Structures are given as C-alpha cells and as structure tokens.
Amino acid sequence: MKFSLCQMDIVPGDPEANRKRVQEWIESTVQNENPDTIVLPEMWTTAYTLPQLEEIADHDGEPSRSFLQQLAQQHDVNLIAGSVANKKEDGIYNTAIVIDRKGNAVYEYDKAHLVPMLDEPQYLQGGKKRPEVFELEGLKIGLIICYDLRFPEIIRPLALDEAQALFIVAEWPEARANHWENLQIARAIENQMYVLSANRIGNYNGVEFSGRSMVVNPWGDVLEKGSQHKEEVITTTLDLEKVKQVRKDVPIFESRVPHLYD
Numbered sequence: 500m501k502f503s504l505c506q507m508d509i510v511p512g513d514p515e516a517n518r519k520r521v522q523e524w525i526e527s528t529v530q531n532e533n534p535d536t537i538v539l540p541e542m543w544t545t546a547y548t549l550p551q552l553e554e555i556a557d558h559d560g561e562p563s564r565s566f567l568q569q570l571a572q573q574h575d576v577n578l579i580a581g582s583v584a585n586k587k588e589d590g591i592y593n594t595a596i597v598i599d600r601k602g603n604a605v606y607e608y609d610k611a612h613l614v615p616m617l618d619e620p621q622y623l624q625g626g627k628k629r630p631e632v633f634e635l636e637g638l639k640i641g642l643i644i645c646y647d648l649r650f651p652e653i654i655r656p657l658a659l660d661e662a663q664a665l666f667i668v669a670e671w672p673e674a675r676a677n678h679w680e681n682l683q684i685a686r687a688i689e690n691q692m693y694v695l696s697a698n699r700i701g702n703y704n705g706v707e708f709s710g711r712s713m714v715v716n717p718w719g720d721v722l723e724k725g726s727q728h729k730e731e732v733i734t735t736t737l738d739l740e741k742v743k744q745v746r747k748d749v750p751i752f753e754s755r756v757p758h759l760y761d
C-alpha cells in the first residue's frame with residue numbers, strides 16, 4: 500500500500516478555508532502521487548485556536564466526516580484524516596477520523612493524553628478509550644495523536660494486537676523536535692513496526708511547529724523525513740516482510756514476562 504503524508508500549514512480558526520485547502524491537497528496528491536492512503540495532521544480544521552473552539556469545532560464529527568467521506572469516494576483513496584476539534588455532549592475532544600476509499604467511516608479515536616504545554620487540558624476533554632487496531636486493505640494499523648507518542652503504555656497493546664504500522668497525526672512544536680524524532684524511532688524499535696507521521700509546519704500564537712514528518716521502519720531506520728519549514732508530501736510504500744523479519748530476528752514478543760509488568 501502506498502501512503503502520502505501531508506505536511507501542511509493550517510489557517511488558524513478558519514475551518515472553511517482549511518477544508519478548501521485539504522480538498523486541494525487531496526486532489527493534487529492523488530493526481531501527482533496516486534497513493535492508496537493519504538494522511539493529514541492534527542487539528543487541521545482549526546489549529547490550536549482553543550478559546551474559539553466552542554464556536555468553530557465540529558459537532559459529533561460533522562461537517563468533517565461527511566466532507567471527508569465525499570472526498571475519499573470521489574478520489575478512490577483511503578484517508579487517515581488527521582484529527583479535528585469535535586464537540587460532543589460533555590465537551591470538546593480532539594478526534595482522529597479514518598475513512599476508507601468507499602467512503603465508509605472506519606475508525607475514530609479521541610486523543611487520550613492532553614498536552615499541558617499547549618493548554619489542551621483547559622479546553623478539551625481527554626478520550627475515555629485507548630486506541631485500537633483497525634484495518635485498511637488488510638494492513639493492521641494503530642493511530643495516535645501527537646502527545647500520545649510520549650506514552651508507550653498505549654502503544655504496546657497495539658503491537659500486541661498485531662499492528663504492523665503506527666500512524667501519528669501531529670502539531671508538534673519545534674522547541675521539542677529532538678523528542679519528536681527520537682521517540683518515533685524508539686516506538687518503531689521497541690514495537691518492531693513501521694511508524695509514519697504527518698506533522699504541521701508554520702506558526703501559531705508564538706509556537707513554531709516542526710514539520711519533519713517521518714517514515715521509520717521496524718528496525719528503527721529513518722526512511723523518510725520532511726523538512727522543517729516547507730509544506731510537502733512524503734510518499735512511501737511499506738515492506739510488510741520487514742515487520743515479520745525483524746520480529747523473527749529479535750523475538751521480543753516471545754521474550755516478554757507479562758507478570759512482571761503490572
């Protein structure tokens with residue numbers, strides 16, 4: 500399966516403008532790269548305009564879900580469609596959305612860990628469930644949102660449930676870019692799976708975001724890395740034999756001693 504990671508800038512607080520941009524990105528990415536799956540960054544409808552979210556967040560995933568379903572179907576492409584600010588009954592969540600190429604809503608996940616450094620806990624609710632493995636065309640996938648990357652506790656169960664690739668949708672700041680890069684490599688090595696990420700670029704409210712979207716293989720080799728400042732699309736294919744081979748050569752899942760871990 501061929502994946503295109505969209506390393507975009509985001510217009511703060513203007514979902515309509517961002518939907519127009521995402522539509523253009525999807526159209527040009529399909530035309531230029533012909534991927535099976537396109538990946539978008541975190542909070543791409545609004546960016547971190549947290550005080551405005553009461554007015555501009557989606558309601559129960561709409562209109563983003565329908566907008567993405569229509570685009571996926573029209574362009575015959577799966578969408579790991581980043582995340583959006585999403586108002587539910589008890590507050591606003593940071594919700595990741597996955598749509599398959601037939602337009603089916605395959606999976607949604609509310610970001611579990613809220614990032615204090617960007618004031619998320621003051622404005623958002625944390626997700627109540629851990630991420631689960633879902634499938635796109637036979638590939639077993641885990642999906643987390645940005646700050647979740649720092650919590651190996653929620654990523655290990657995805658590997659134990661046979662995820663072959665972990666996707667990270669992000670708005671990760673430049674100030675902690677070394678953590679961004681090294682944690683992705685660590686998660687790939689310790690879980691022996693591909694790690695692919697789509698991070699935004701640009702600035703908002705005095706924070707510079709770091710780009711550097713990545714593709715890391717299950718051995719921890721960085722196969723692709725986006726630049727720091729430029730909007731770009733990174734396209735890659737995954738060799739699933741590599742997951743099997745690494746798990747065979749260094750059989751950590753057979754060596755685990757679960758009764759010591761509680």
Ligand SMILES: NC(=O)CCC(=O)C(=O)O
Nearest residue numbers: 614645646670671672675
């Ligand atoms: N959007 C985020 O979750 C940012 C995470 C972050 O800044 C960090 O973990 O550092």
